[in-house]
Amino acid sequence: MKKIGIVGTGKTVGIADDHLNGIQANKKEWILEAIYDLNIENAQEFVERNELNQNIICSTLDDLFSKVDAIAICTNNSSHREIAEYAINRSIPVICEKPLSDTYKEAEMLALKANESNIPNYMGMQYRYHGYAQVIKEILNSKKLGEITFYRHNLGGSRLGNSNIELEWRMKKETSGLGSIADFGIHQLDLIDFFLNDIAGDISEITAQTGTYIKNRTSPAWADDGKVTNDDVGILYGKLENGALFNLCNSRIFPSDGHCLEIIGLKAAIYMDNNHNIFIREKDKDGNWNNYREQKREEDKHSFLGGARGKQYKEFYDIINNDVSYELNFKYGAEKLGLIEKAVKNFNHCI
16 A cells, blocks of 8 residues: 655635545545645645544644655646646655646656656546446547547536636646636547547647627735636637547537537547537438437446546556556647647747
8 A cells, every 4th residue: 555645735726625535535545645735725625524533734844854755746737837846856656636736848858857756646637537438439549430530528627617716726827827717628539549549540730719898807815816817718719630620619618418429439429518419420321411310328337436537546556566568658738738838839820
């Protein structure tokens, strides 16, 4: 069993809680030994709502590092690099929330350092391990769709659609870098890679558009003002190597009703609605689209103990203990952030 520490317990969004669920789903592999947050009240609230022992709260980051075999970084984006680098310097394996940093340049430097150190470095990009993603991947592997022509994915979070919620670090470019297009676009780029890379190739062209529609929030004590300085809606679009087009819409202010995914081939098409119901529509013997669609349901083989995050912590343990190969490393995370920055830059050059 390995001892792990969570850095950054948060206040408004349950990323650390989600990591805790993944840890607790793997009780034979992991035990949460320590937590640390710059705001001790956040750490205390984390302990209370999850019914944990108060003794796991650390007063300093060094205190946490002295007690653990690995760490999970759940802090704001701008602090990921510094904390991860500190762990790597101490030969401590890291699982880090996405994006890897608030800029591609810093993410790339961290990825290079992690690779040279040979210390396990793993990204918290868990969407590919959701049951629906496993079902879709299985369908794609069957080659039933034929040549892929189009991919569309809408993803986001509706919580911040409430303009009365006060300013958070994720709404400031200084502490978060890009906004929605990085927060959710990272997951979208991971999924399109997971689904289509081996059958449609890499992304060959990419650009973006972004917008900020709730421009001001109530100002908290830590901020000079309530101005939102990054995007709350973004679109990534472009082309895959085989010529297929893609459109990735992401938002932190839209209602969840629009969340969906669509993959179209020359022989069949997949559609997933906002409740993760998956349907496949095929062409008939004459080449026309059928008027009906078949629903594909998740089976036991498509789910993992503790869900997607549970699967990640099982994989993280196996990386450390059994030296298994893995794709979701810092290099992969940096590459996806680099694609997003490239897309945004391409858009800016077109203005």
